[in-house]
Amino acid sequence: MTHDVTAGPPPAGAAASPAKTDAVVRAQYEAMPYPPRDPAEEAKRLLVGTPSHLPEVNHYLYAGRRDFRQPFRALVAGGGTGDACIMLAQQLHDLKCPAEVVYLDISTTSRAIAEARAEARRLRNIRFLTGSLLELPSLGLGLFDYIDCSGVLHHLKDPQEGFDTLAAALAPEAGMGVMLYGEYGRSGVYPMQDMLRTLAPVGTDHAARIAMAKRLIRFLPPTNLFRRNTFLNDHLSGNDGALYDLLLHSQDRAYTVPQIADMTRHAGLRLVSFIEPIRYEPSTYMSDPQIGRDLAALPYLERAAFAERLASNLTTHIFYATKAGYDTVARPEDTSAIPVLREMDPAELAQGLKPGTPLVANLEGFPWRAQMPPLAGQIVAQIDGRKSIAEIYTSMAMRGGLPVWDEFHQQFEQLYVVLNGINHLLLRFRLGE
Numbered sequence: 001m002t003h004d005v006t007a008g009p010p011p012a013g014a015a016a017s018p019a020k021t022d023a024v025v026r027a028q029y030e031a032m033p034y035p036p037r038d039p040a041e042e043a044k045r046l047l048v049g050t051p052s053h054l055p056e057v058n059h060y061l062y063a064g065r066r067d068f069r070q071p072f073r074a075l076v077a078g079g080g081t082g083d084a085c086i087m088l089a090q091q092l093h094d095l096k097c098p099a100e101v102v103y104l105d106i107s108t109t110s111r112a113i114a115e116a117r118a119e120a121r122r123l124r125n126i127r128f129l130t131g132s133l134l135e136l137p138s139l140g141l142g143l144f145d146y147i148d149c150s151g152v153l154h155h156l157k158d159p160q161e162g163f164d165t166l167a168a169a170l171a172p173e174a175g176m177g178v179m180l181y182g183e184y185g186r187s188g189v190y191p192m193q194d195m196l197r198t199l200a201p202v203g204t205d206h207a208a209r210i211a212m213a214k215r216l217i218r219f220l221p222p223t224n225l226f227r228r229n230t231f232l233n234d235h236l237s238g239n240d241g242a243l244y245d246l247l248l249h250s251q252d253r254a255y256t257v258p259q260i261a262d263m264t265r266h267a268g269l270r271l272v273s274f275i276e277p278i279r280y281e282p283s284t285y286m287s288d289p290q291i292g293r294d295l296a297a298l299p300y301l302e303r304a305a306f307a308e309r310l311a312s313n314l315t316t317h318i319f320y321a322t323k324a325g326y327d328t329v330a331r332p333e334d335t336s337a338i339p340v341l342r343e344m345d346p347a348e349l350a351q352g353l354k355p356g357t358p359l360v361a362n363l364e365g366f367p368w369r370a371q372m373p374p375l376a377g378q379i380v381a382q383i384d385g386r387k388s389i390a391e392i393y394t395s396m397a398m399r400g401g402l403p404v405w406d407e408f409h410q411q412f413e414q415l416y417v418v419l420n421g422i423n424h425l426l427l428r429f430r431l432g433e
């Protein structure tokens, strides 16, 4: 059942089909919309993230060649309090794209927050619907060019059914951005959930369960797996909804890379890339030359599976998957590609990139040191989201003292591997602009 009306108490029959949707999960998100968001904040900033950042969608699913002057239809399945929906709708609005973003969620209180955020931004390109993503086949919404489903499928009784349902709603060459929990990074969470089910069974009052979780956390022995897992901090944010989501969820599971690969294949999709790419390369975490050589020869998904076991700190897996049967990723080998820097100021970054000094990135506790090519600072200073790789070379050449093209391009690719690896550099192509 869907409702194209403004937020308010759910009309009779607004609940998603009880046969399909777990009523307990719905009750949780009605009582504690997640993540907590204040619509008044929209006046101050646009929250951006991943998946679903539009240049990222273009880079990974449309080889950087999506023409946003053409209609674009996106579905945000389990849209929650609106993060992906608002980001996508705002970015499409800014590009003047004739777009429709469909928001779908079982929680009416979450939807009310998402709607208030859209209203604060005067976004008119979002259609808000209340219902379960499992009901998509009966909603008559047509096919989508992109689907976001972040932090939702692992809360379904049958996540594969949810994934398959979403995949069936993709246009022939479209794709999805997904976030699922990571098994190793969440070590300790599931024994905590089990203990809390004993102490404060599902169905007990939310406040009493939260109080019990806080009590248990206070008294955990130092040997406890959850206490030793320093990569999880939602329970430290001071927000009860976050604590509930982490330790008291009634339906929640986590995935390994091979399990995600299987699930994606089953849905008839191809896994394009995990984000951030560098976190899924074993070489990021170790420098032994023999092991490095052995692993470099493995196919991508096997390297990614190795990397998650090795690092053990991936609390979530974010990935893009496509229905297209060809390479959908923009590549720097084509020098007409335009580099786009995200959430970094080129001038500031350029200043910090001194020849001989590595770039240090904190990969959730792992201090990654990346060697940067000598021209890194000069190249970054030229990245403005408009000049292509070739034009950057020309512009630098005009200043003199530049190496030959091959040397420049090799250094650009080195820089690209690092900055794309931490999801700060993407590519797009000029489409008759």
Ligand SMILES: C[S@@+](CC[C@H](N)C(=O)[O-])C[C@H]1O[C@@H](n2cnc3c(N)ncnc32)[C@H](O)[C@@H]1O
Residues within 6 Å of the ligand: 021, 025, 026, 029, 034, 035, 077, 078, 079, 080, 081, 082, 083, 084, 104, 105, 106, 107, 110, 131, 132, 133, 134, 149, 150, 151, 152, 155, 156, 245
């Ligand atoms: C952890 S929140 C994530 C929200 C949002 N995707 C984000 O990343 O900020 C999970 C959301 O999924 C919604 N949800 C759970 N099961 C659903 C279903 N079967 N269909 C649609 N939404 C669902 C919940 O109501 C909740 O808003």
